[in-house]
Amino acid sequence: MAEKKFELTNLVTGKKSVAEVKSGTLGPDVLNIASLGKDHGLFTFDPGFMATAACESKITFIDGDEGVLLHRGIPIEQLAEKSNFLEVAYLLINGELPTGEQSAEFTNAIGHHTMINESLLRFFNGFQYNAHPMAMLSGVVASMSAFYHDSMDINNPRHREIFAHRIIAKIPTIAAAAYKHSLGQPFVYPRNDLDYGSNLLHMFFAVPCEPYHIDPVTAQALDLLFILHADHEQNASTSTVRLAGSTGANPYAAISAGISALWGPAHGGANEAVLAMLEQIGTVENVPKYLAKAKDKNDNFRLMGFGHRVYKNFDPRATIIRAMCHKVLAKLGKSDNPLFELALRLEEIALKDDYFVERKLYPNVDFYSGIIYSAIGIPPSMFTVMFAIARTVGWVAHWQEMISDPAMKISRPRQLYTGAGKRNYVEVGKR
Secondary structure: OOEEEEEEEOOOOOOEEEEEEEOOOOOOOEEOOOOHHHHHOOOOOOHHHOOOOOOOOOOEEEEOOOOEEEEOOEEHHHHHHHOOHHHHHHHHHHOOOOOHHHHHHHHHHHHHOOOOOHHHHHHHHHOOOOOOHHHHHHHHHHHHHHOOHHHOOOOOHHHHHHHHHHHHHHHHHHHHHHHHHHHOOOOOOOOOOOOHHHHHHHHHHOEOOEOOOOOHHHHHHHHHHHHHHOOOOOOHHHHHHHHHHOOOOOHHHHHHHHHHHHOOOOOOOHHHHHHHHHHHHOOHHHHHHHHHHHHOOOOOOOOOOEOOOOOOOOOHHHHHHHHHHHHHHHHOOOOOOHHHHHHHHHHHHHHHOHHHHHOOOOEOHHHHHHHHHHHHOOOHHHHHHHHHHHHHHHHHHHHHHHHOOOOOOOOOOOOOOOOOOOOOOOOHHHO
């Protein structure tokens, strides 16, 4: 990396110091303020980490102004068109696209680990049938550390590789078990003759008493959704995985922490919120009324699935998934469904409305993904679980990158303390 210097001057004391400016391959330079406390007795204050680079990474790059998303330098548009989910997983974790031989070995390794221990499977009986699937997913993933003592040395590269294969392979199986538990249906074991997405659909929707036929368009849509959700730089859940992992915690605990962070409605729950919003709007005739409510600062209604924290232009993933959304609806004969008709009409009107266009509030990936999942037959309570299956790949890549970094330190944010000053304890009788 090229290095530059930046002079800092304390306007109160006049003291000067020099901070290093680091330049990445792409994106803004960053100011190394690690010595700010020592040099000036100051910390930075950046709620929500709006302008703070918490780590150095080679995995994913986002340019929110231009609507760019690169995985290991490769545009998401190319990966969505030409690749598949497991190949993208290999790319994110290993840094390069696999050769044919490497792809076959990786796919076989994932297939080898799809089953979960029968004792682990019985854990689901301890959950209420109406427990949220994300609660089950987080709990069961955390418990995996109790089963794999032989390969949890985070300093052993081979153990890290085995962990990566295991969690990527087993997370769909765990998700399907959670879904079947919620329905009261028997668990369906994985089939390693199927590709990743098709295997998931089989475990979700097959029953022992009759054959289940996998629709290729549905499997293709699922694979695309997983590619688009695989990683998204230092988002809240990925940062949580890094934060937990920086303590040296076992990787299953770190991934479980990421699942819990993803559960938040402002993060992974956004596509579920889109469906709830559409149900609230009700009919196409109500769209103008609700768009007016969205523009009213005094109204609590929010247009879910529009705009993005990072993208100030079109979310490139949304552009890709929009075409797949229409393809799935047409193939499954759902394009005349009132809810989907409403979604498409809302999209059409909002994209022509100056208020939303001027503020660059375009439909994001969550707007379309919920519609596709619903058309496939996946209930809203499982939407965030589907997100977690895909994002596990990104979490693994970032955890691997962090653990293998010799400069890794335990994460320890600082604070601006605004509580009471030092004061004495008062006996209970004098309070």
